[in-house]
Amino acid sequence: MAHDTAHHESNTKRIWNVFWLLSAITIVEVILGIIKPAFLVETTVISMKLLNWIFIILTIWKAYYITWAFMHMEGETAGLRRSVVWTGIFLVCYLIFILLTEGDYIYEVFKSGHKSWDF
């Protein structure tokens, strides 16, 4: 990294830039959440609404900026960065995959089973 030990130059400008970026992303999310454009709701990508994919991607983008700029992950060594970020991402993806698959399976059982759940 360019400035690991001598990171004493002020980066207030970058901090404010990141703040404006995060605010802009949040505003876009809220606007999309309120108007819910029909074509984004109707289009389905990998069994989820396109709108939801957009929300998730924007969220990860925000998370990237918070971690890299605010938590200064960009200034840490590659070893620390990888051991924290990759571990987290791997385990979270695994957990999400397992649980959502199982949840969808149970939904199918409820829907196609012989018992009625609506009474």
Place this chain on the structure above:
Amino acid sequence: METTVIKTGTDDKTWGGGNEPLKVSYGKMMMWFFILSDALTFSGFLAAYGFSRFKFINSWPIADEVFNHFPFLHGVDAPMYYVALMTFILIFSSVTMVLAVDAGHHMKKNKVIIYMFLTIIGGAIFVGSQAWEWKNFIKGEYGAVETKGGQILQFVDNEGHRVALKDIAVTLPSVRVEHENKNGIWYKSGEGLPSYTVEEIQQGFMQRKDLLIRTQILTESGEKTILSREASLDKLNKDVIGIVEGANLRHNEYGSPLFANFFFFITGFHGFHVFSGVIINIIIFFNVILGTYERRKNYEMVEKVGLYWHFVDLVWVFVFTFFYLV
């Protein structure tokens, strides 16, 4: 005697001691790994939320309809405005925190004090907002009825606007009274009576011809199904067993009780993190004022507590998405 540093002759070697493998102090590295483990805890909660949501994918409550309050705007439908505001407050307090860390690098004590103070204020406002959000959720707005199978039925008029229980119910002479301490020697407190009985709602529903029942089942376009007048009457008279007002861990007028459980658990756990973050920030804030870090000649403690604070913000970004947007 002169103090001497013992030289082992291995200082310049990798395993000679005093080496920082990841070029970062012990405290900061451990803060990072604590954050990693805490992130996995939150992921566990959010993934469990996802599991339950996928399980009831065709009847999950619509967040826009649940969280649509804004302070001083009574009866105005303001979906998500308030949560968006809360998100801004938290992001902004993250910014002041990172500015405090930056000022710490330059040993500017007064700037650190100001920015830390702003961060604490932001955190306190956020926790307060969350409490207000909880209050609205617990109190409920329109009320609903519950069927034998635990399904929630809500009332709408023929234009699709929600109708509150108090606008439906007629007053009937009630035979049930709440059991009170003064009425018995053996007193065991019972459940409080709901404001209306099922009969009052059924009578009122029959008198108002414009009313319909809205079930939890989502249509293709993602809206709740509204039953016809005949089906509504049939459902109300046959299946309904109780009144639900507001939300708690067992009943939830907005839909699946699981939604309420996860809401209380996840936002509660996050709120607890914000609260402890505020407390830790206050401790560090006083240390800064007392000049502890000035004497130590570095402000790394501010940086460490800053990491925790940003993490709280990071979690909120995900909670915001999965609870309010998706």
